[in-house]
């Protein structure tokens with residue numbers, strides 16, 4: 001029997017880690033290079049929405065999500081004014097990336113995966129056997145992404161979404177009971193630093209009551225993080241190499257679907273990569289299958305999300321959205337199923 005070929009994964013976010021773990025179940029040798037380390041907080045709504053059972057099962061994710069908080073309903077707020085609440089068409093899950101990524105990384109190593117943290121790999125090379133799971137496309141435009149965990153904050157629903165002037169953000173609970181506040185904001189000249197950036201940005205975006213709620217609750221500064229946040233892609237990336245997760249397609253964050261897409265991309269890549277590793281196919285053949293299946297699966301939701309995204313960003317469109325939500329005219333279920 002031939003020795004299996006090694007798969008190299010560049011990037012240990014949810015896409016890279018879940019792929020590595022699934023490949024180890026097929027006895028594929030996997031080396032995963034991650035620029036950072038675990039555990040660590042990341043700018044993310046930590047709200048997993050649209051994860052289908054078959055992906056969850058194929059990647060063996062269930063055991064890592066047992067304590068995730070279930071979220072069943074959402075209330076939108078326009079400039080601090082609550083709109084009518086909605087039931088989510090499917091239960092979403094709240095779990096911190098600090099916990100979840102570290103669980104996946106630990107399981108990958110326990111399954112015999114070779115995890116090299118603190119190692120950044122140049123992205124120009126594209127040898128056979130290499131999978132890019134390096135996260136979002138690095139070209140702009142970028143807004144600022146902010147996140148912090150808050151204790152003792154009472155929510156008016158499982159999930160609160162707030163629309164402000166060139167800003168939107170979500171509030172929902174994660175596994176330890178803390179509320180995760182995470183959002184994207186148009187850049188402004190704000191002099192506050194660290195965790196103080198959050199209430200300062202909320203004020204600047206016209207979200208005064210929310211800023212006050214945040215100030216009077218217990219924020220945990222150790223969970224604060226900031227990043228340049230992408231507004232998302234309109235199309236799936238060119239198939240010039242094997243990419244999964246945001247590196248293949250970054251959906252606008254308002255969908256809460258980026259994590260599920262990262263898992264789905266990983267799941268679609270498992271069988272073609274297994275076949276390559278065990279000499280049942282050549283690299284170009286496996287790469288082609290991965291590119292085609294991801295394009296087919298993600299094309300429509302990316303396009304629709306890019307059309308809807310301005311309704312979350314621009315003041316007059318936010319008002320229109322609020323009117324439609326208020327009058328019950330938003331076909332929430334239809335949009336949800338087209339976006340997930």
Ligand SMILES: Cc1cc2nc3c(=O)[nH]c(=O)nc-3n(C[C@H](O)[C@H](O)[C@H](O)COP(=O)(O)OP(=O)(O)OC[C@H]3O[C@@H](n4cnc5c(N)ncnc54)[C@H](O)[C@@H]3O)c2cc1C
Pocket residue numbers: 010011012013014015016033034035036043044045046047048049119120121122123133134135136145146182183184229230244245246247251253256257258259260262
């Ligand atoms: C503000 C905001 C809120 C969001 N909220 C949600 C949400 O609530 N729900 C949801 O489903 N999605 C959300 N998303 C999207 C979600 O975070 C991403 O879709 C998801 O993290 C993609 O996973 P990934 O593994 O592809 O990339 P990432 O999680 O970004 O991981 C990529 C990894 O690659 C590493 N890396 C990069 N370059 C290299 C290199 N050259 N060498 C080695 N390592 C490298 C990085 O350190 C990183 O760990 C949000 C995004 C933003 C910006």
